[in-house]
Amino acid sequence: MLDTHLPGFTPWPAAEARKYRELGLWTGETFDDVLRARTAENPTALAVVDQARRWTYADLDARVDESACGLAELGIAAGDRVLVQLPNIAEFVEVIFALFRLGALPVFCLPAHRRAELVPIARAGRAVAMITCHHHQLFDHAALAAEVRAEVPALTRLIVLPDRDGTAVPEYAINFSELRGAPRNFPRADPSDVAFLQLSGGSTGIPKLIPRTHDDYLFSVRRSAELCELDTSTVYLAALPVAHNFPMSSPGILGALWAGGTVAMAADPTPATAFAAIEAFGATITGLVPPLARLWAERAEAGGTPDISSLRVLLVGGARCPDELAARLGPALGVTLQQVFGMAEGLVCYTRLDDPAEVIMSTQGRPMSEHDLVAVVDEEGEPVPPGTDGLLRTKGPYTIRGYYDNPAANERSFTADGWYRTGDVVCLRPDGNLVVKGRQDDRVNRGGEKVSAEELEEHLLAHPAVRDAIIVSVPDSHLGERTCAFVLATDPALPPTLLSVRKFVRERGVAAWKLPDLVEVVDSFPETGVGKTSRRALRAALLTASNHGNAS
Numbered sequence: 001m002l003d004t005h006l007p008g009f010t011p012w013p014a015a016e017a018r019k020y021r022e023l024g025l026w027t028g029e030t031f032d033d034v035l036r037a038r039t040a041e042n043p044t045a046l047a048v049v050d051q052a053r054r055w056t057y058a059d060l061d062a063r064v065d066e067s068a069c070g071l072a073e074l075g076i077a078a079g080d081r082v083l084v085q086l087p088n089i090a091e092f093v094e095v096i097f098a099l100f101r102l103g104a105l106p107v108f109c110l111p112a113h114r115r116a117e118l119v120p121i122a123r124a125g126r127a128v129a130m131i132t133c134h135h136h137q138l139f140d141h142a143a144l145a146a147e148v149r150a151e152v153p154a155l156t157r158l159i160v161l162p163d164r165d166g167t168a169v170p171e172y173a174i175n176f177s178e179l180r181g182a183p184r185n186f187p188r189a190d191p192s193d194v195a196f197l198q199l200s201g202g203s204t205g206i207p208k209l210i211p212r213t214h215d216d217y218l219f220s221v222r223r224s225a226e227l228c229e230l231d232t233s234t235v236y237l238a239a240l241p242v243a244h245n246f247p248m249s250s251p252g253i254l255g256a257l258w259a260g261g262t263v264a265m266a267a268d269p270t271p272a273t274a275f276a277a278i279e280a281f282g283a284t285i286t287g288l289v290p291p292l293a294r295l296w297a298e299r300a301e302a303g304g305t306p307d308i309s310s311l312r313v314l315l316v317g318g319a320r321c322p323d324e325l326a327a328r329l330g331p332a333l334g335v336t337l338q339q340v341f342g343m344a345e346g347l348v349c350y351t352r353l354d355d356p357a358e359v360i361m362s363t364q365g366r367p368m369s370e371h372d373l374v375a376v377v378d379e380e381g382e383p384v385p386p387g388t389d390g391l392l393r394t395k396g397p398y399t400i401r402g403y404y405d406n407p408a409a410n411e412r413s414f415t416a417d418g419w420y421r422t423g424d425v426v427c428l429r430p431d432g433n434l435v436v437k438g439r440q441d442d443r444v445n446r447g448g449e450k451v452s453a454e455e456l457e458e459h460l461l462a463h464p465a466v467r468d469a470i471i472v473s474v475p476d477s478h479l480g481e482r483t484c485a486f487v488l489a490t491d492p493a494l495p496p497t498l499l500s501v502r503k504f505v506r507e508r509g510v511a512a513w514k515l516p517d518l519v520e521v522v523d524s525f526p527e528t529g530v531g532k533t534s535r536r537a538l539r540a541a542l543l544t545a546s547n548h549g550n551a552s
Contacts (some may be wrong), residue, residue, distance in 0.1 A: 006079065006105070006194040008405025009211045012397075013418070017192065020397045025371060026215035028191045031100040031254075034218070035061060038260050045232065047257065049281055050265035052164055053090035057260075060094065067098035068186065070179025074157055076129055078103025078187065081197065083122055083130040083148075083155070085109040085141065088242045088265040091161055091176075093253065095131055096196070103189050106196040107209070108243040111136055115147050117207075122152040124207045125197055125404070129157035131176065134169060137268075142170050191215045197404055198245055198344045208413075209404040210344050216398040217249065218258070220348060223368045224251035225259045227350050228285065228313065228338065234261030235310070237283035239269040239292075245344035246287055246318055271299035279306040286311065287340070289318035291525065291533055294325055294468065297332035308333065313353070315340045317364075319533070320436045320454050322461050326361040339364050341436055345420055346399025347372055349434055363433035372396040375419065376428050389437050389452075392426045393419040425452070442535065444473040444483045449513045451483050453535075456514055459505045460485060465496040470525055472538045474518060482517040486525065486538050495521040 011017070020026045035057075038047075043058035055063070076082065082099055084106045086092045099106050107125045109118060122130070130148060132141045142160045149155050160173040169175040189195070191214040200208035228251045230236070236256035240247040242265070248254055253263045264281035266274045269292050277283065288296065293316050299305060314329060317340035329337050341364035342348030351365040359365075367374060376390035377383055384390035395401075395418050402410040413421050425437040438454035445451075453471035460469035467488040473481040489495040498519040505515055526537035 006211065006404075009194050010400070010402030010410070011192070012216075012401055016397075020215070020219075020371075023371070025219050025369070025397045026191070027218070028215070029218055030189045030191050030214040031097065031195060031218070032189065034258055035064065035097055035100075038257065042232070042260060045260060046262045048090045048093050048263045048265070050088070050090045051267060055090060060097070063094045064097045064101055065183075066181075067094055067176075067179055068101040069181030069184055071098060071102055071104070071129075071159075071181070072184065072186075073179070073181030074129070074159075074174065076102065076104050076157065078189070080104045080129065081107050081125045081127045083107045083109055083118065083125070083127045083132075084243065085111060085113060085118070085130070085132045085145070086161065086243070087111045087133060087136045088238050088267060089133070089161075090263075090265060092242055092265070093257075093263060095176075100189070100195065101186055103186060105194060108196065108198050108248075110199075110241050110243055111141075112241070115144060115151075118144070118148045119151045121199065121207045121209070122148055122155050124209055124406075127152065127155050129159060130155055131159045131161070133161045134163045134167060142173055146170075146172055189214060191218075194404075200344060200403065208406055208409050210400055211404045212400070216346075216400075217254075219369075220346075220398040221249050221251065221254045221258050224249060224348060224350075225255035227251075227352065227368055228255065228315070229353060230255055230259035230261055230285070232260040234259055234285060235264050235281055235283045236261060237264045237266055237274065237277060237281065237286035237311075239266045239274045239277075239286050239288060240318075245342070246289075246315075246340070250287065250315065250317065250340050250342055250348055251285075252287070271296050271305070275299070275306045275308050278308045278311050282310045284310055285313040285315070287315035287317060290316060290321045290325060291468070291527070293321065293329055297325070297328050300332045311335055313338055317341055320364065320438070322458055323362050324458075324461055337361075341365060341434060343422060345422070346396065347374070347394040347420075347422070348398075351433070359431070359433055362435070363429065364436045366432040366434065367394075367396075369396060369398075372399070373419075374428065374434075376426060381415075386430065387427060389425055389427050391440060392422045392424040392434075394422060395419050442471075444471065444481050446479050446481055446483060446513055446517075449511075451514050456483070456485070456505070456510075456516065459508050459510060460487065460501065460516075462508070463496060463501060463504050465490050465494060465500070468525070470533050470535065470538060471516070472535050472542070474539075474542055483515075484518040484520060484538075484542060485516040486520045486522055488524070489521055492523075 039057040039061040047057045047060045158173045161176045194211040198210040266277040314335040339351045349365040351360045375393045423440045427435045442453040467490045469487045476482040525533040
């Protein structure tokens with residue numbers, strides 16, 4: 001058995017780890033064990049499909065073995081960190097399982113990342129190699145990888161997947177499709193050790209890398225698959241960028257593979273592409289962030305779409321799903337909605353498929369394991385009264401105890417006794433379901449009064465002239481911060497005005513200090529690499545503007 005003991009990793013206390021094993025939460029299984037087991041059980045079952053690939057479990061296992069041998073021939077060894085920046089293609093699964101088999105650790109990057117993100121990630125992860133594609137969405141990722149390699153001396157191996165049209169891989173890179181190596185047996189990884197590194201959302205400065213072990217992550221994957229009722233007939237459509245935690249494990253591609261089902265890759269999450277993929281692959285379940293879910297509902301309601309009747313469950317997460325959107329999705333798309341709230345650091349909450357409609361429409365679910373511990377506290381860390389908004393803390397069998405080799409971030413984000421400070425503002429209902437009210441840093445401090453972005457957005461979404469809305473703070477010399485509402489108009493020819501919005505919200509019984517101070521009508525919201533609306537970019541747009549004279 002291989003034991004890499006990654007330096008900079010904070011393990012669970014020995015007594016807790018022993019308890020999780022005795023309870024059967026940590027089963028001692030590795031990711032490679034999962035693939036080998038499913039291949040042995042049903043080698044001819046379809047494992048992965050995309051627009052050009054269709055691999056059975058036997059096909060996938062053979063490709064993984066060949067690629068692992070080829071990577072080993074390049075000198076990549078167990079414990080080495082390897083940046084993986086790939087779009088939603090079948091080869092993503094091949095690459096990560098080849099690294100798992102080899103014992104190397106994928107460091108998951110998103111296709112939208114560029115040099116400013118990738119260089120710090122590579123340095124923080126001490127990466128020795130990078131695996132990427134040549135071109136994606138008219139962008140040259142091979143050239144980008146070469147820039148990263150030039151700035152990170154330790155990153156000596158640049159491996160590029162060739163374009164499917166046959167375009168030659170640049171001479172400065174290694175062609176992934178030509179990797180070859182003598183057949184060999186790889187030592188089995190230690191299930192308690194780190195399997196890969198993920199990125200924490202919204203990290204700044206030194207990237208916060210999240211170390212996930214085989215034991216803890218496979219428990220999360222297995223429990224997610226059980227709650228989402230996956231089985232061998234499941235076809236999970238990866239619509240969001242698949243390197244993100246949500247489409248990877250909630251229940252994601254790994255949940256589908258754990259259940260012996262099929263992973264289907266959509267090239268992008270737009271309705272035009274994704275609806276066609278649902279029809280072509282017979283997708284039964286997928287996950288979206290709220291802005292994309294709204295686009296899907298609007299497109300389906302307009303009619304004339306491909307047949308998406310195979311889709312039975314839609315998970316919505318990554319951000320709070322507004323109640324009005326939650327109520328709309330089932331009828332529009334013909335699915336059962338399942339809300340999911342979680343984080344790459346650990347805790348995942350789901351509404352259950354058989355929950356009452358009120359729970360599914362208005363909460364973000366309850367922890368998926370009885371062994372998840374949650375606490376709702378004030379800014380001093382003291383418990384708040386039941387039903388009161390507060391800051392969420394958590395720990396449990398799949399919530400990490402520290403970021404990878406980042407003591408400063410650990411001091412900010414973890415208590416001395418191992419609780420993770422999530423930064424989420426939530427309300428814990430008597431029935432155990434959480435209602436997410438926003439992020440701690442999404443609250444506008446207006447003259448000492450706190451304005452919840454999520455709460456005000458809910459009111460704005462009820463305005464007939466508002467299609468979507470995002471609240472951000474604006475620095476103010478008198479109040480400290482003011483409230484700006486960025487809105488998408490239902491009818492661009494008749495945009496809402498500041499006066500009409502303030503009047504509407506006030507008539508809904510909202511306190512005067514919660515009313516928006518500014519309204520900016522925009523054509524679209526800037527997005528992060530995983531399709532979430534970027535509040536940071538909206539704030540930056542306001543700060544760089546010479547004035548706010550174009551506010552309605």
